[in-house]
Amino acid sequence: MLNNKSSLKRRLQIVELVRKRGEVSVDELSQAFDVSSVTIRSDLTYLEQQRYLLRSFGKARYLAQKSGDDILVPASDAAIRKASETVLARFAAEQVVDSEAVMLGAGEIVHKMIPFLADRTNLSLLVQDVSVAQTVQRFLHCEVLLTGGQLEHGSTVMTGPDAEAAVSRRPIDLCVLQASGVDRDGNLLTADSALARVAQAARRAARRTIVVAFQPVLDERSGIVFASAKEIDTLLIDDGIDPPTMETVMHKGLQLQRRDTGILEFRAS
Incomplete structure (x- = not known):
């Protein structure tokens, strides 16, 4: 069965x-x-x-698919995606401990972490997204700083040299970043080059790095590299990913640590 x-x-x-x-x-x-x-x-x-x-x-x-389509990754129902993203956010939040300096990157899953951090004490948060900072003020009593940088085309996410410098010069215990895809070399991808540069700076500055992703696409064309799987500590993804993506992640330096509530947790070996 x-x-x-x-x-x-x-x-x-x-x-x-x-x-x-x-x-x-x-x-x-x-x-x-x-x-x-x-x-x-x-x-x-x-x-x-x-x-x-x-x-x-x-x-x-x-039904034969068009070239480039992945039959194992259908467009999921919005409710299913929201539920999976919330569970991913909760799992990521569980790895944040009291008194840490945490950098929160851009992305809906990262944003959803905030309510799950309500019982932490003495946190210091550096955030890249203005809307995340507003949510922090609603749910948390902690130090919150914006990276600064450029806001383009109505976006609430700050990028550019100022944002990159802000994450580079501050001590960061943990950074949480969101990926949109994975390439066949085990590199983690994000939507554009400006986001990737800030994510790269955060990863280099942080003692630990967690990456979250909902059904990351195994496709070199879907984004810009910001880290290799070998360069992060934890990857949290939903178990709706296709087998080739899972095999790629496991062959590039991460081991499956936990499978729980539809979530896969990979950690550095």
Whole structure:
């Protein structure tokens, strides 16, 4: 019987099973995943809408993907993503201890850490995102400093030489950064070069580095390198990632330390 921890994971497994066999019936899928045919039909409806397969006469048929598409990483439901990001944020917050100087980079997962830090004492936070600083003031009683830097195109995230200098000259016990992807050499990627430069400066200055990511894409074209997996201490990602991404991470200096609540925690070996 196949593992059925979550609807998202089951859907990923369904796509892979249909891809391998070419065509699978609803009854076969129901038995394989130990769920009702109603649940399977709901899964197939979702996957057909996302154009990962076709439904026909009680069966699911594989739909060939366009070049460059990754069949194992469908666009997940917004609610599933929000829930996974919140759990990732909680796990990251658990690694922050009292009296630490912490640099918080840009990203929604990093932002969601703030309420989980409410019981920490004597923290000193250096933040890159103005909206994060505003959330800190709502939930925490601690020192909070902005990196300074440039705000472009209505963004709340500060970048540029001033931001890079700010993280370089301050003592940082821990920096928490968010990745958008991973390349095949095990490098962690972020959205653009300005974000990458600030992240690089923070990683170099910090004693420890945690990187968080929701379904990071295994694709050299999806961002700019800010760190190698060998250069960080902990990587927290959801277990909805595809097997090639997981293998890449494990072959580049990080070992799977914990699998819990749909979250994978990798640590430096």
